[in-house]
Amino acid sequence: xxxxxLKFIHIIGACVLLGTGAGIAFxxxxxxxxxxxSTIAPVARIVVLADFLFxxxxxxxxxxxxxxxxxxxGYSLTEGWIVISILLYILTGVFWLPVVLMQIEMRNLAVAxxxxxxxxxxxxxxxxxxxxxxxxPAFASVxxxxxxxxxxxxx
Numbered sequence: 001x002x003x004x005x006l007k008f009i010h011i012i013g014a015c016v017l018l019g020t021g022a023g024i025a026f027x028x029x030x031x032x033x034x035x036x037x038s039t040i041a042p043v044a045r046i047v048v049l050a051d052f053l054f055x056x057x058x059x060x061x062x063x064x065x066x067x068x069x070x071x072x073x074g075y076s077l078t079e080g081w082i083v084i085s086i087l088l089y090i091l092t093g094v095f096w097l098p099v100v101l102m103q104i105e106m107r108n109l110a111v112a113x114x115x116x117x118x119x120x121x122x123x124x125x126x127x128x129x130x131x132x133x134x135x136x137p138a139f140a141s142v143x144x145x146x147x148x149x150x151x152x153x154x155x
Contacts, residue, residue, distance in 0.1 A: 003072045010065040013058040014149070017142050020054045025135050028103070032128055037113035037120050044107035051100055059096070063089065080155035081148045088141040088148075095138035102131045 024047050031043035066085075070077055077083075109124040 003069065006065050006069045006072060009061060010069060013062045013065065014142075014146050016054050016058040017062070018139075018146065020050055020058070021135075021139055021142065024050055024055075025139070029132070035120070037110045037118075040110040040120070041107065041114040044103065044110050048100075048103050048107050051103060055096075059093070081152050085145045085148045088145050092138045092141040092145075095134045095141075099131055099134050099138065102127045102134070106131065 027043055028047050031040045034040070063086075067077070069075075070082060075082060077086075106124055106127050109121055109127070112118075113120050113124070
């Protein structure tokens with residue numbers, strides 16, 4: 001029974017990471033494409049909140065449930081697919097953590113621009129470009145991890 005509870009939480013966590021990641025990227029991009037600080041500011045507020053509520057929770061639970069499942073089933077944490085999953089998880093974090101900070105700063109810049117009626121500053125646009133490109137390796141790594149969890153290839 002413990003195995004199924006852990007597996008359920010782990011799978012839901014993977015769904016949250018993929019779904020929230022894709023949703024955040026879509027809504028932030030859609031708001032950005034309007035070019036309007038008055039649109040970007042409220043969307044960025046929601047994006048930052050969603051990242052803290054959903055993504056951060058899943059980020060914490062994934063390694064805990066993953067290790068617990070491995071111990072419960074008897075997998076060695078040195079199995080190739082697990083090692084690669086862990087490395088990809090670290091890579092995801094290397095790109096995701098700065099993204100969170102970028103989102104917070106972009107939100108603050110958009111809120112300030114919306115309140116003052118000024119255009120979005122160059123700093124916002126620089127951050128957005130970096131945010132956009134950081135999303136690709138992070139999201140691709142999560143996709144690869146899900147593939148590894150499903151296939152558990154033997155190397």
